[in-house]
Amino acid sequence: MGQIQLTDLTKRFGDTVAVDDLSLDIDDEEFLVLVGPSGCGKSTTLRMLAGLETPTSGDIYIGGDHMNYRVPQNRDIAMVFQDYALYPHMTVRQNIRFGLEEEEGYTSAERDERVVEVAETLGIADLLDRKPDELSGGQQQRVALGRAIVRDPEVFLMDEPLSNLDAKLRAEMRTELQNLQDQLAVTTVYVTHNQTEAMTMADRIAVMDDGELQQVASPFECYHEPNNLFVAEFIGEPMINLVRGTRSESTFVGEHFSYPLDEDVMESVDDRDDFVLGVRPEDIEVADAAPDDAALDDHDLQMDVTVVEPHGDQNVLHLSHPDQPSADDALQAVTEGMHLVTRGDRVTVTIPPDKIHLFDAETGTAVHNRRHDQEADFTQLEQ
Amino acid sequence: MATHDNTEHVSDATDEAVGWESKLRYFLNSDFVRSAPYWGIPFVLMSIAVYGGTGYNFAISFTDYEGLGTPDYSTLDLEMYAQALSSDAFIAAAQNNLVLLVGFTTICLVLGLFLAILLDHGIRFSEKFQTVYLLPMSLSFVVTAQLWLWMFNVESGILNLVVTTLGFNPVDWLGNPSIALGAVILALIWQFSGYTMVVYLAGLQSIPDDQFEAARVDGASITRTYLRIIVPQLKEASVSAAVVLMVFALKAFTFLYALVGRYRPPNGTDILATLMVRRAFKFGEWAYSAAIATMLLIMALGVIGPYLYYQYKQGGL
Numbered sequence: 001m002g003q004i005q006l007t008d009l010t011k012r013f014g015d016t017v018a019v020d021d022l023s024l025d026i027d028d029e030e031f032l033v034l035v036g037p038s039g040c041g042k043s044t045t046l047r048m049l050a051g052l053e054t055p056t057s058g059d060i061y062i063g064g065d066h067m068n069y070r071v072p073q074n075r076d077i078a079m080v081f082q083d084y085a086l087y088p089h090m091t092v093r094q095n096i097r098f099g100l101e102e103e104e105g106y107t108s109a110e111r112d113e114r115v116v117e118v119a120e121t122l123g124i125a126d127l128l129d130r131k132p133d134e135l136s137g138g139q140q141q142r143v144a145l146g147r148a149i150v151r152d153p154e155v156f157l158m159d160e161p162l163s164n165l166d167a168k169l170r171a172e173m174r175t176e177l178q179n180l181q182d183q184l185a186v187t188t189v190y191v192t193h194n195q196t197e198a199m200t201m202a203d204r205i206a207v208m209d210d211g212e213l214q215q216v217a218s219p220f221e222c223y224h225e226p227n228n229l230f231v232a233e234f235i236g237e238p239m240i241n242l243v244r245g246t247r248s249e250s251t252f253v254g255e256h257f258s259y260p261l262d263e264d265v266m267e268s269v270d271d272r273d274d275f276v277l278g279v280r281p282e283d284i285e286v287a288d289a290a291p292d293d294a295a296l297d298d299h300d301l302q303m304d305v306t307v308v309e310p311h312g313d314q315n316v317l318h319l320s321h322p323d324q325p326s327a328d329d330a331l332q333a334v335t336e337g338m339h340l341v342t343r344g345d346r347v348t349v350t351i352p353p354d355k356i357h358l359f360d361a362e363t364g365t366a367v368h369n370r371r372h373d374q375e376a377d378f379t380q381l382e383q
Numbered sequence: 384m385a386t387h388d389n390t391e392h393v394s395d396a397t398d399e400a401v402g403w404e405s406k407l408r409y410f411l412n413s414d415f416v417r418s419a420p421y422w423g424i425p426f427v428l429m430s431i432a433v434y435g436g437t438g439y440n441f442a443i444s445f446t447d448y449e450g451l452g453t454p455d456y457s458t459l460d461l462e463m464y465a466q467a468l469s470s471d472a473f474i475a476a477a478q479n480n481l482v483l484l485v486g487f488t489t490i491c492l493v494l495g496l497f498l499a500i501l502l503d504h505g506i507r508f509s510e511k512f513q514t515v516y517l518l519p520m521s522l523s524f525v526v527t528a529q530l531w532l533w534m535f536n537v538e539s540g541i542l543n544l545v546v547t548t549l550g551f552n553p554v555d556w557l558g559n560p561s562i563a564l565g566a567v568i569l570a571l572i573w574q575f576s577g578y579t580m581v582v583y584l585a586g587l588q589s590i591p592d593d594q595f596e597a598a599r600v601d602g603a604s605i606t607r608t609y610l611r612i613i614v615p616q617l618k619e620a621s622v623s624a625a626v627v628l629m630v631f632a633l634k635a636f637t638f639l640y641a642l643v644g645r646y647r648p649p650n651g652t653d654i655l656a657t658l659m660v661r662r663a664f665k666f667g668e669w670a671y672s673a674a675i676a677t678m679l680l681i682m683a684l685g686v687i688g689p690y691l692y693y694q695y696k697q698g699g700l
Contacts, residue, residue, distance in 0.1 A: 052596050073602030085597035089615045098611070102602035147601070 001063045002076075002154035002187030003028045004049065009058035011044050018044040020211035022058070026189065031181055033202035034191045036234070041211040042191045043159055049189060050079050050157050063154055073102065078148035079157040083164065084140050086132040086147075092119070093128040096146045103151055118150045121180075138169045145177075149184060156181070156188040162197065174201055195235050199223070207231050229364035232278050232357060238316055241284070241331045243277045244361060252277055252358075256321040256330045260298045262353045268368045274361035283355035283370070284333035286317065289346040301349045303330065305341055313337045319349060437680065444673035454669070463674035473675065476658040479564055480682075483654060484632040487568050487575075491628050492621060494572065495579025500609060502580070503587040513584065516577035524574075528641035531570040532557075557642070560651030567652050571638065575631065579624045586620035587613065622690060629686045633679065636660060655679050 004026040011019040019041040026032045034042040047053040049060060051072035060067040067075050078099070086095050096115045100106060106114070119125040122142045132140055141161065148156055161177075162170045178201055181188050192198055198205045199219045207214040207222060207230070215227040219235075226232035232240050245254035250266050252259045252275060259277065261269070269275070290296055306329065307318035314337050318329040333349065335341065358368040410416060444463055448454035467473045502512055519527065534540050535556035543553040556566040590613060598608040636656035639648040646661040648654075655675055663672035 050596075050600060052599065072600045077600070079597070079600045081593045081597060083591065083593055085591070085593035087594065087597075087612050087616075089618075098598075098603070099601035102607075147597075151601075 001028050003063060004155065004187060004189070005059075005061040005064075006045070006049075007059045007061075009045070009048065009060065010056050011041070011048060011053060012056045017211050019048070019055075022208075022211075022213050024206060024213065024216060026187060028187055029185045031178070031188045031190065031201060031203045032206060033198040033204075034189060034206050034208060035195060035198040036193065036208035036214075038193060040208040042193075042208050045208070046079075046157050046159055046189060046191045049075075049155075050077055051075055076154040077157055078151055078153040078155075080144050080148050080159065080161045082160040084132075084144040086140060086143055088132055091129050091131055092124065092135070092143050092146075095132065095143055096128075096150050099147055099151050114150060115146075118146045121149070122146050137165050138173065141165060141173060145180070149180070149186075154187060156186050156190075158188065158190045160192050160194075161190075163192070163194070170197075177201065195237065199235065205235070207234060209234075225369040226357070226366055228366055229276060229278075229359045232359070232366070236280060238281050238332050238334065240278045240280050240357070242359075243330075245275060245277060247273050247275060256324065257301050259351065259356075260353075261358075264371075265353070265356070265358060265368050269358065270367075272360055272367065275367070276359040276361050276364075278357035278359060279331075279351050279355055280370075281316065281332045282314075282334040283352060284331060285350040285352065286333050286335050286339070286341065287348045287350065290348045296348065297350070299351050299353055301351070303347055303349045305343055305345045305347060308341055308343050311337070315339065315341065317341060317347075319347070322346065440673045440676050443670055444677045446670050448670040448673075450667045463670045464678070466671065467674050467678070472653070472658060473655075476653045476655045479652060480633065480654045480656075482564060483568060483571075483635060484629055487571050487632050488625055488628040490568070490572050491575050491579050492625060494576040495581075495624065496583050496614070496617070496621075498576065498580040499583035499587055500613075502584055513581065516580050518577065519574040520578045522574065524637040525641040527570060527574050528638050531566075531573075532642055535566055557649040557652075560649075563649045563651040567635075567639065567642070567649075571632075571635065575628060579628065582620050582624040583617060586617045590616055622693060626686060626690045630683060633683050633686070655682075 004024075006022055006024045006026075009019055009022040009024075010017070022041075022045060034045060036042050044053060048055050049062075049067075051067070051070060055068060062075055062077070072079075087098065090098065093115055096118060097111055100111045100114060116125060116128070119128055122145060124139060124142045124146065127135060127139060127143075132143065135143065141164075144161065158177075162173050165173060174197060190197075190201065199222075202219055204216055205219055205222050206216045209230050215222055215231045217225070217227075222231055222235045226235065229242070233242070243254040243256070245252050245258075247253070247261070247269065250261050252261055254277065289302065290300070293302070296302065302322055303319040304322050305317050306320050309316040309318075315335050317333045317335060319331045319333060321330050324330075331349065341347065354371045356368070357366060357370055359366055442456070443454055445459040445461070446454045446456060447458070447462070498516060522530075534542050537543060537553055537555050537558070540556070542556060547553055554562065557563050594612060594616075595608060598612050603611065634656055635654060639652060639654065639657050640646070640660075643649060646657065646665050648657045656679065659672045659675040659679065662668045662675065
C-alpha cells in the first residue's frame with residue numbers, strides 16, 4: 001500500500017531551515033502535487049521521501065512503515081528527475097532495465113519482457129535500441145517514466161518532470177501522466193512550481209512557502225477558498241486582484257475606491273481594521289460605461305481600460321482608475337472572448353459582493369472567502 | 384544576330400576588364416594573404432624545425448652515415464632498419480618500451496581513477512588533496528629522478544630503510560636488472576598519477592549529481608554505480624589521458640638520463656630513446672640511430688593516429 005505519512009518533518013541545512021515542521025498525510029493512489037516558488041522546500045521534501053536527504057527531525061512513513069533510515073532502494077519508490085538523469089552511454093532498453101536488475105524475483109528473460117511491456121505502455125517500443133541523445137525531449141521524458149514504472153513501485157516521486165518540455169508537449173504529457181497514474185493506481189507525489197500543472201493534475205494540492213505548508217486541499221478549494229494571501233496569490237492565472245485598505249464601519253476603503261461590506265462578511269471580520277480585499281479577475285463584471293455616477297450601484301466602479309490582452313476564449317483587461325490613469329493597474333478583469341472592449345474605453349466594473357475574499361493585512365490569513373453554491377465538505381488546515 | 388554578337392563582345396570586355404592586375408589586387412587583399420604574416424612565420428619555423436628535421440632524419444636513416452664527415456646519399460637502402468630489427472639490444476629496448484608504455488599507462492590510469500573517485504566521493508579538503516597529488520607533475524624529470532635516486536639508494540635510501548625494518552634484505556632497486564624497470568615505472572607513476580587524477584576528476588565533476596541519485600533510487604550499490612554508470616562515461620577522459628601518458632612513456636629518455644647522468648641507463652631499463660641517443664652521440668652511428676628514431680616516430684604516430692581518428696569521428700577535429 002502506498003499511503004504516505006509525514007509527521008513534523010524538518011530539514012535544516014546549517015542555519016537554513018528548508019522544511020519546517022511539515023505534517024502531511026497522502027492517501028493510497030492519490031495524486032498529490034507539492035507546489036510553491038523556488039526555494040520553498042518542496043524539492044527537499046520530495047528528496048527526503050526518496051531517501052536522498054535525511055530529515056533533521058520528524059518521521060516518514062510509507063505504507064505504514066517507518067522509512068527514515070531506509071535506503072531509497074528499500075522504500076518501494078521510483079523517482080523521475082527534472083533533467084531525466086538518463087544514463088547517456090546506455091540504450092533506452094538498458095536504461096529501463098537497469099533498475100530492474102537489482103530487483104529480485106525476475107529471471108533475465110522476464111526482465112527483458114517487462115522492459116518491452118513498459119515501453120509499449122509508453123509508446124516507445126521502437127526506440128529501445130537508441131541512445132538518449134538520439135531522442136527528443138518528450139521521448140527522453142517517456143524513457144525516464146519508463147525507468148520509474150518498470151519496477152512497479154508503490155509510490156512515484158516526480159521532481160518537476162515536465163519543466164524541460166515545450167508548452168504544447170507539456171500539456172500532452174500532463175494528460176498522459178494523469179492517465180498513466182490512473183491506470184497504474186500508484187500514489188504519486190509531484191513537485192512543481194507551475195500552478196497550472198498543480199491545478200490540472202492534482203487530486204490535492206499542497207502549497208508550500210518558505211519551508212512551511214500553507215494549505216492542503218483540492219484544486220477547487222485552493223482556488224476558491226485559499227487559507228491565506230500567499231495561496232490566493234500563487235494559485236490562479238491571471239493573478240487574483242488584491243487591494244489594500246482599511247475598514248471604516250461596514251465599508252472597505254481602498255486607495256482607489258470604497259466598497260460596502262455585506263452583513264455576512266462583517267460577521268467574520270471581528271474588530272480587525274486593516275484588510276486586503278481580493279477578487280478573482282473572472283469574477284469582475286464589466287459593462288458599458290454608465291451615463292453618470294448616479295446610475296452606479298454601491299458595488300460598481302467607473303474605470304478605464306488601459307490594456308487588452310486577447311486570448312481568444314477570453315480577454316484580460318487591465319483597468320485603471322479614471323482619476324489616476326498613470327498609476328499601476330488598479331484591477332485586472334477577465335471577460336469572455338466575444339466581449340469586445342478596446343483600449344481607452346470607459347467601462348462600469350462590478351465587484352459582486354458574494355465573490356470577494358478578505359484577508360487580514362497583517363497575518364495574511366483569510367478572514368472571509370467567497371460563497372459557493374454548494375457547501376464543500378472539507379476541513380481547513382489548522383493554522 | 385547582331386545583338387547576339389554584341390553581347391558576346393560585351394562579355395569579352397568584362398573578362399578583359401578583370402585582368403590579371405585586378406585579380407592580383409583581389410588576391411593580395413584576400414584574408415588569406417593579409418593574415419599570412421601571423422600564421423605564416425610560425426608555420427615556416429615549424430616546418431623547418433620539426434618537419435624539416437624529421438625529413439632529414441628520415442633521409443639519413445637510408446644511408447650508412449657513420450662517424451665524422453657528411454652523409455653519402457648515393458646508396459639508399461633499408462639496411463639500417465634490418466640491422467636494428469635483428470639486434471638483441473634493439474629488441475630488448477623495444478620490449479622495455481612496451482612494458483613501460485603498457486604498465487605505466489595502465490597503472491597510472493587505474494590509480495588516477497581511484498584517487499579521483501575518492502576525492503569526488505567527498506573527502507573533505509579535496510582542493511588541497513588535488514594539489515598534493517598534482518604537485519609531482521609540476522616537477523621536472525631531473526628533480527624527480529634525483530629524488531627517487533636518493534630513495535632508491537641501496538644503503539641509505541628510504542625504501543630500503545622500510546624494507547630492512549620489515550626484516551628483509553636490502554634491495555638493489557636500480558642495480559638489479561629484473562627490478563630496475565619496475566622501479567623506474569614506480570617513479571614515473573608517482574609523477575603522473577596526479578595528472579590522470581585531475582583529468583578524471585574533471586570528467587567526474589561534469590557528470591550531474593542526478594545520475595548518482597537515479598542510480599541510488601534504482602537500487603544500485605556504490606560499486607555498481609561506478610562500474611556501470613560513472614566509469615563508462617569517463618571514456619573520453621581515459622582516452623585523452625592515455626594518449627598523453629603513452630607519449631610520455633615513449634620519450635621517458637629525460638628521466639632515465641637524469642637518473643644516471645650518462646647515456647647508459649641502469650641495466651634492464653634501456654628503451655628505444657636511450658638506445659638511439661647512445662648510438663648516435665656515443666658511437667656516432669648516425670644512420671642506425673636515425674632508423675631507430677624513425678621507428679620511434681612511427682610508434683608515436685601509432686598512438687596518436689587512432690586518437691586523432693577517434694576525435695575526428697566524434698566531430699572534434
